[in-house]
Amino acid sequence: EAGVTQSPTHLIKTRGQQATLRCSPISGHTSVYWYQQALGLGLQFLLWYDEGEERNRGNFPPRFSGRQFPNYSSELNVNALELEDSALYLCASSYLGGEIPYEQYFGPGTRLTVT
Amino acid sequence: AQSVAQPEDQVNVAEGNPLTVKCTYSVSGNPYLFWYVQYPNRGLQFLLKYITGDNLVKGSYGFEAEFNKSQTSFHLKKPSALVSDSALYFCAVRPRSNDYKLSFGAGTTVTVRA
Numbered sequence: 001e002a003g004v005t006q007s008p009t010h011l012i013k014t015r016g017q018q019a020t021l022r023c024s025p026i027s028g029h030t031s032v033y034w035y036q037q038a039l040g041l042g043l044q045f046l047l048w049y050d051e052g053e054e055r056n057r058g059n060f061p062p063r064f065s066g067r068q069f070p071n072y073s074s075e076l077n078v079n080a081l082e083l084e085d086s087a088l089y090l091c092a093s094s095y096l097g098g099e100i101p102y103e104q105y106f107g108p109g110t111r112l113t114v115t
Numbered sequence: 116a117q118s119v120a121q122p123e124d125q126v127n128v129a130e131g132n133p134l135t136v137k138c139t140y141s142v143s144g145n146p147y148l149f150w151y152v153q154y155p156n157r158g159l160q161f162l163l164k165y166i167t168g169d170n171l172v173k174g175s176y177g178f179e180a181e182f183n184k185s186q187t188s189f190h191l192k193k194p195s196a197l198v199s200d201s202a203l204y205f206c207a208v209r210p211r212s213n214d215y216k217l218s219f220g221a222g223t224t225v226t227v228r229a
Binding site for chain 2: 004006031033035042043044045048055056058090092094096101103104105106107108109
């Protein structure tokens with residue numbers, strides 16, 4: 001079974017530009033989650049999508065946005081990049097189990113560097 | 116508000132010795148609890164989870180975790196550590212609600228010396 005895949009592996013942008021990160025979930029998983037792992041800030045929840053809808057978002061500004069496509073893949077867009085957006089962005093997927101807490105499976109991440 | 120604490124930034128053990136990585140949480144209700152491991156330049160790998168029932172949960176790669184409700188702790192353990200267990204370990208919680216996001220601890224770096 002293929003795992004969660006993310007592209008690109010690395011992304012270098014300059015301040016003010018836009019970045020687009022992509023994620024393909026494990027086959028059969030309908031939920032996709034995005035997390036930011038920044039140096040010194042740990043892992044922080046960004047966004048959760050399920051069945052094409054945004055279900056929850058973390059404490060991030062609106063310039064962080066995304067979407068989920070009919071095939072359950074997802075994009076994370078970061079507009080007006082700032083230096084502090086430099087981080088590893090992790091995508092995870094899971095079944096949506098209602099009361100069953102299915103674990104989230106993570107991709108290898110996209111390393112975004114803003115210069 | 117929910118929070119997860121991993122009180123030790125680093126844990127160092129000799130190969131073959133027991134390994135314990137500590138985690139305490141502050142979440143209303145009875146949350147779901149998870150352990151993940153991250154190897155350098157890799158994503159997180161799921162190790163185990165606690166839902167309900169037996170306080171001792173067994174997971175992947177010989178790891179287990181002990182849930183203690185009165186101490187609100189969920190410590191990760193391995194009876195005999197391997198050099199290959201050297202990695203960054205994260206404890207995470209998810210409330211028993213429709214909020215599916217995980218809240219992570221700051222992580223504990225484990226170094227197992229040969």
